[in-house]
Amino acid sequence: MKVALIQLDSQWCDVRQNIARASQYMRDVEADMYVLPEMWSTGFVIKPQxxxxxxxxxxSLQWMREMAFEKDCAICGSLAVSLADGSYRNRHYFVTKNSSFFYDKKHxxxxxxxxxxxxxxxxxxxVKYKDFRxxxxxxxxLRFPCFSRYGRAGEYDAIVYVANWPSSRRLAWDVLLKARAIENQCYVIGVNRVGxxxxxxxDGGSAVIDPLGRILVDAKDKENVSSAELSLDNLQKIRSRFRVLDDRDLFTY
Incomplete structure (x- = not known):
């Protein structure tokens, strides 16, 4: 599965401009799945009112649906949204041609x-897409490994982190993406913003990490789109040859 990382310089509360920039990057690269940063269409708004x-x-959500249909792909990224009950959510959407899923940020x-x-x-x-979980x-x-632990969170093949992670804490971003990949023997896709x-x-640092902690793609520190191929065969070989997950600690909710 080919994954494209759109490392966007989100313009503050300018939904139309951010949609236009994301649209161009999606047309520049063909992929099965496109990943946008956290609150990609507005920037990280602490006060959503x-x-x-x-x-x-x-x-923003309608655009995600339209592009997923047009390109027959998956698109994910989070948005600041208000619900009918008056609450606000930092909601991570995963949209395909025929379906839509979401995850509300826990931490x-x-x-x-x-x-x-x-x-x-x-x-x-x-979510399951192209045989990947x-x-x-x-x-x-990203800072809370028990919440995402393989088996406790469920059985999966990759973790997708969308973020607005500041440059002052960049070292933690780089290290923890690798840690989550190694400890869960999975791919990790991390998409951060720039600007x-x-x-x-x-300063970005969007990356795809393989189950051994190796960097498959590093988007560096400028606005851009980059891509990487994920292989289920490779993942299964790594897990079967070195069966770390068999000895993992088991947690219950």
Whole structure:
């Protein structure tokens, strides 16, 4: 499966501009699955009031659906959305030509007061696409390995992290993406943004890591689209030759 990483410089609350930039990158590279950053269409909005789109009328979500249909592909990335009950969610969508799934961010970034405005999710979400089982995660979730642990979160082949991860903590991003891949013997896809907003500078580092912790693609620190091939055969060979997962600690909710 070919995965494309769209490392976007999200323009602050400019949905149409961000859609236009993402559209161009999708047309530049053919892939089975495209991954966008966290809150890709607005930037990381701590205070969603007046900014978050209603899920039922979201221009950003509608664009994801239209592009998935047009290119017969999968698109994922998170959006700040408001629900009919008045709550706000940092919702990681996974959209295909015929279906749509979502995961609500579990670990809200309390250091930045995200938890004061958004309602968190409760359980991991795994979707199946092109025979791959994909665990959806968002940014700060990367720091909490028990939540994403293979077997506890479910059985999966890859973890997809979408993020707005600042340059000041870039070392943690680089190390933890590799750690999640190695400890769970899975592929890890991490897509971060570049650019800046009122509080942070972002320097990308979007990457695909294989189950041995090797970097398959590194998007560096500029806005761009990059891609990598994921192989189920390779994953299964690694897991069967070195059966680490058989000895993992078992957790229950």
């Amino acid at each position: 007046g900014v978050a789109e209603s899920e039922s009328t979201s221009t 809200l970034f309390s250091h930045g007061k995200e938890d004061l405005n958004y309602q968190h999710g409760d359980v991991p979400v795994i 994909l665990l959806l995660q968002t940014c700060y979730d 800046s907003d009122e509080t942070c500078i972002y």
